[in-house]
Amino acid sequence: MPGALSLNSGSRWYFRTWFALYGTFYRLVRHMISKFPYFLRMLVLCALGFSGVAAQAADEREYVLGPGDIIRITVFQNPDLTTEARVSENGTLTFPLLGSISLGGKSTSAAEKEIAARLRDGGFVRQPQVNVLPIQIRGNQVSVLGQVNRPGRFPLETANMRLTDMIATAGGISGGGADVVIFIGSRNGRQVRREIDLPSLFISGDMANDIVMTGGDIIYVHRAPMFYIYGEVNRPGGFRLERNMSVMQGLALGGGTTGRGTTRGLRVHRRQSDGSLKVIEAGLDDLLKADDVIYIRESLF
Numbered sequence: 001m002p003g004a005l006s007l008n009s010g011s012r013w014y015f016r017t018w019f020a021l022y023g024t025f026y027r028l029v030r031h032m033i034s035k036f037p038y039f040l041r042m043l044v045l046c047a048l049g050f051s052g053v054a055a056q057a058a059d060e061r062e063y064v065l066g067p068g069d070i071i072r073i074t075v076f077q078n079p080d081l082t083t084e085a086r087v088s089e090n091g092t093l094t095f096p097l098l099g100s101i102s103l104g105g106k107s108t109s110a111a112e113k114e115i116a117a118r119l120r121d122g123g124f125v126r127q128p129q130v131n132v133l134p135i136q137i138r139g140n141q142v143s144v145l146g147q148v149n150r151p152g153r154f155p156l157e158t159a160n161m162r163l164t165d166m167i168a169t170a171g172g173i174s175g176g177g178a179d180v181v182i183f184i185g186s187r188n189g190r191q192v193r194r195e196i197d198l199p200s201l202f203i204s205g206d207m208a209n210d211i212v213m214t215g216g217d218i219i220y221v222h223r224a225p226m227f228y229i230y231g232e233v234n235r236p237g238g239f240r241l242e243r244n245m246s247v248m249q250g251l252a253l254g255g256g257t258t259g260r261g262t263t264r265g266l267r268v269h270r271r272q273s274d275g276s277l278k279v280i281e282a283g284l285d286d287l288l289k290a291d292d293v294i295y296i297r298e299s300l301f
Contacts, residue, residue, distance in 0.1 A: 062107040064159045065132075066139020066215050067091060071103075073115065076129035087139060097124045104139070107159065108132045140215035144170040147177030147221040162210045163196065166219055173198075177221045179243075185217035225290035229254040232261025232296045241290055248284040250294055262299035269293040 065071065067089045075081040085093040091104020098118050103111045112130040119128040137155035145151050149171030163183060167173065173181075183194045196209050225241040227250055234255030242249075247266065257263060268282040270292050288294075 062109055062159055063134055063137070063157060064105060064107050064140060065091075065103050065111060065134070067104055068138035069134055069140075070136040070138070071111075072133045072135050074131045074133075075115075075119070075125060076131075078125060078128075081125075084135065097122065103132075108134065142166050142213050142215070142217045142219065144219045145221070147174045147223055148172065149174050156213055156215060161213050163213060163219060164198070164201070164210050166213055166217075167198075167221075170219075173221055176223050176240075178224045180222075182220040182222065183211060183217070184220070185211075185214065187214075227288050227290070227292045227294065229294040229296070231294075232258045232298050234258055241288060241292075245288050246284065247282050247286050247288060247294065250288050250292075251284070251296070254294070254296075257296055260298050261296045263296070264299075265297060267295045267297070269295065 065087055067087055069087045071085065071087065071093075073081075073083045073085070073095065081096050083095055085095070087093050087104055090102075092100045092102050095101055095115065098115070101114065101118065103114065106114065111132045115132070116128040116130045119125040119130070137157070140156040141153045142156060142161075143153050144166055148167065151170060154166060154169045163181070167181070173179075179199050180195050180197050183192070183196055185192050194209070194211070196211070201207055201210055226238045227241045227245075228238045229250060230236040233251070234257075236254060239250065239253045247268065251257070251263070263284060266282055266284070268280050268286075268288070270278050270280060270289060272278055282294075
């Protein structure tokens, strides 16, 4: 037909493909627009969920007030309400206009909300902005005793301080301290005592035994286990017993045998569970135990 646009087969295939893709894209856009409120709701719920988790984690890090703590309470633009008070043994303190309020066992933010709510509900302050600041922390303390660099009582500055945090606060374990520490505390009204191997926490990566501390807990670090060596050795004396230490390694710490010493007939004096002393002939590959005494005798030839 004169003047008409003629398309070959290749051009027709190109236009058909283009219109098919355009139609698919158009339907996809319409579907997304129709579902937009759903996606928006999901985004809002995710944001609220993340904020809730963050708020819970922040609350867990806050200090929890305990008996004996001295705190300063201030109310914005109400300087006459500024109060420094001690939390009593039953967890209460006296605040102006409100009288006795119970704050023991609450985090600082929870205490702020409690005071603000009572000031607002009582009609004393319309929009109270309350700040609670611990001045002296005495109610929640942990005792760290034994072979640490700074033994003493230390406050729980946050609510989720763990056993390793308290040992670090005490300056770490001293050179004469054992790897296994003793924990004594009260949980759910019952006395708890546990022996915790500190190196295994970090070597295995299992931190389940890194206990969260509470006020009144006690951590005790005993002296490191020792073994002793005497006789024909170059450095007789007592040495720290390391893990899986063999008789040969113990002999090496003692400087080895003298020119007159021999490892033949090597004897180890070992204390039994009933308190009796047993003398055994040990091989160089045998493992040592705490308080073992190695005797290196003189060679006859």
